[in-house]
Amino acid sequence: MNNQAQKKMLLALDGSEYALETVKYISKIPAFQKMRVVLLNVMSKIPEYYWDLEREPQFNRRITDIRAWESQLGKNLKEYMGKARENLFDAGFPQDAVYTKIQERQAGIARDIVKEAKDGYYAIAVGRKGLSKLKDLILGSMVIKLLEKLTFVPLFVVGINPQPGKVLLALDTSEGAMRAVDYLGSTLGESDFEVSIIHVIRGEKRAWIEDREAEIEPVFNMAKSHLMSCGFDSDQITTKTITGVQSRANAIVKEAKDGDYGTIVVGRRGLSKVRDFFMGRVSNKVIQLAEREAVCVVS
DSSP states (O other): TTTGGOOOEEOOOOSSSHHHHHHHHHHTTTGGSOOOOOOEEEEOOOOOOGGGGSSSSHHHHHHHHHHHHHHHHHHHHHHHHHHHHHHHHHHOGGGGGEEEEEOSSSSSSSHHHHHHHTTTOSSSEEESEEEOOOHHHHHHHHHHHHHHHSSSSSSEEEOSSSOTTTTEOOOOOHHHHHHHHHHHHHTTSSSSEEEEEEEEEEEEOHHOOOOOOOHHHHHHHHHHHHHHHHHHGGGGGEEEEEEEEHHHHHHHHHHHHHEEEEESEEESSSSOSSSHHIIIIIIIHHHHOOSEEEEEEEE
């Protein structure tokens, strides 16, 4: 068994068509095809106190309808998870490497996903949008909760039909950014994917910009060297510094859209030691803005 085959990937699916985009995206990454994949659905069943109403004659018919709905929900979820499995099989995943897990909600959907994620997963993937069509509701709830709590494993937040063949790696001079380089190399090394490493400098003062450019140059060289040691060819990797912008997140997403990049990779922590500063100011905003791309946040 090779090293990748010993690793496992968790795909948290909510039963929506949006979540199937996550399955399709993961299926296109060669390294993940060599791993075990667990498809997880955390379902919210009818609270127990509803069944207490069966003792009340006026509620008997309503309870019968609820039971029928619950039974149909279970059938629909099994069909949905079967469809997700078939997508992976069609992409070349071995049938004995894909597992489905449907479980009742316990502490909460996000908390239940985090609990499962602690079982030694290489990465977690979720859809950017779920059953709700209100973008801010979804980003303000489950995805943001996962970003806050999954500090021990990379999280992929997948947009609408992203193509993973071109990767945009946002880099600064922090240790967190270099962990993102290491993860990218170990995941995509020896693939034919293109990688563009970018650094965004805010502000417009020329002296400031020149100092920051001088600081990032050896980091670029180190990152490129590491990716090449992981199997990338030199011509697969480019570097770019973006200057004179007011928002790092806006600049990152604009570069991804303009260059037709399917994946954006960012480190969880930047130069600030305060987690909430980076989470609130960069990666959180990148996820909100990147509706089409997949965003990988590396701890």
